[in-house]
Amino acid sequence: MNHYVGVDVGGTTTTVSIGNEEREVVFVSPQFDTRSTDGPEATIAAIVHEIGLALKHVGCAFDQVQHIGLATPGPATRDGVLKNSPNLDPKLWNNFAVRGALQASMQAASPGVVVHYIGDGQAAAFGEFAIRKGSVTWSQAIPEQSAATALKSNSLFMAMVGTGLGGGAVRRGLPVRGSQGRAGHAGHTFLPPTAFRHEHDRQLKVGNAVSTVESAVSLTALTHQLAHRLTLAQWKDHPLNASADTNRDKAKQLRELAADSDDLALELFDDQARALGIGLLTANYLGDYDLLVIGGGVCDMSDAMRQRYRQGVEKAYYDSALDGFRNLEGIEFSICGDEAAVVGALAHSYTFET
The missing domain is CATH 3.30.420.40 (ATPase, nucleotide binding domain)
Incomplete structure (x- = not known):
């Protein structure tokens, strides 16, 4: 069974979500340190590591993931190139192609995976909407x-x-x-x-x-x-x-x-x-x-x-x-609380399924 991944990168912490083919959110990770002050390479490495742990938790291998939704603080281009985000040190992050970097790192384990970018506020709104409308389901929504x-x-x-x-x-x-x-x-x-x-x-x-x-x-x-x-x-x-x-x-x-x-x-x-x-x-x-x-x-x-x-x-x-x-x-x-953006990043990944 294929699975889908959502990633919400915050200025302080990051969260990963996993969804199945039935568009059910089956796992949301605990928040982990974004490591943004250590620079983009450290952050990307931390995300890939946590995705691996999340997939292991649900019994899924890297090669069973084809689409990943990635949300970060903006502003950024539609393709995920960051532009002086107030919540990520511009000296380290300005003009960093975060979507491309995560995709390159993930493709080392799963060559066919594609990462799709969305702003974190956009992701949060979309996650909230998807759960309220029922296009994505999550048992933890209240x-x-x-x-x-x-x-x-x-x-x-x-x-x-x-x-x-x-x-x-x-x-x-x-x-x-x-x-x-x-x-x-x-x-x-x-x-x-x-x-x-x-x-x-x-x-x-x-x-x-x-x-x-x-x-x-x-x-x-x-x-x-x-x-x-x-x-x-x-x-x-x-x-x-x-x-x-x-x-x-x-x-x-x-x-x-x-x-x-x-x-x-x-x-x-x-x-x-x-x-x-x-x-x-x-x-x-x-x-x-x-x-x-x-x-x-x-x-x-x-x-x-x-x-x-x-x-x-x-x-x-x-x-x-x-x-x-x-x-x-x-x-x-x-109704999604602080996890709306990571649910929305996951919902965004579903929009690219074939």
Whole structure:
């Protein structure tokens, strides 16, 4: 039996998925270190190694794989040549032909394999769409309890909150890739000054600009904002000030703190939710989608925090929306969680089967 592979390369971690001929997701690997700071060769080697482990787990050999879907942070060309991606050190990665490099390495074990590139935000949206529509099945997907979950229409926009902020759209059942493969970079659209609590917050430069959605909605943004908050008199006695961890490691603790009703963590996530709501409104003004979806690491928050976060996103959306855009049924969390992009990379590989 032939199998298909999806790979989602993140700035920090990477994940591999395996699917069978029935378009069932049969395995999703644990996240592993991307090794991006060690350079592309180290990353490609790590991916090939993990693909081998994943195939072994499902009892499949390398030569039973013909198609691999590869998703990475962008921008990149349609053929997977990276162009100054903010989440991959440009000194190491700019102009690196990541699709071609992975294909060459995989062909050493399976000469007939072909790697197909898609942006990670595009992949996440496509994975979400494929699972909701049933064109790919995955037993681990957890449906949201709302009328919009049974997606009867053919468009959605998804924002992936992670190290950065990815975005992607599906229209007429296909991922929107754009003329040069760069569509979906919603994280680099701009926010009004009122979306930021402090002037310091809006000065985070992501790519070549400040005051972007990613400047407010990402782990990078949380790290930047938290570092400033901890210098303020209001938070001088906060337990994180006594920690020797880096600001980034402290930011990674915020979900757990928020679940325990920590005031600082709640403030930061409330601010993030408000900014994301405005960002999703901008995306919907341009695309007029049937469904807006929140994906990425925030899907792993506690149930109470998920409800609070979604309410914050929806309030910011509806407070600013034109009347004609207020008929949206709701904004949902991803039913694929943080694995949407790796499921979408796998779904992308199926589109090339003969």
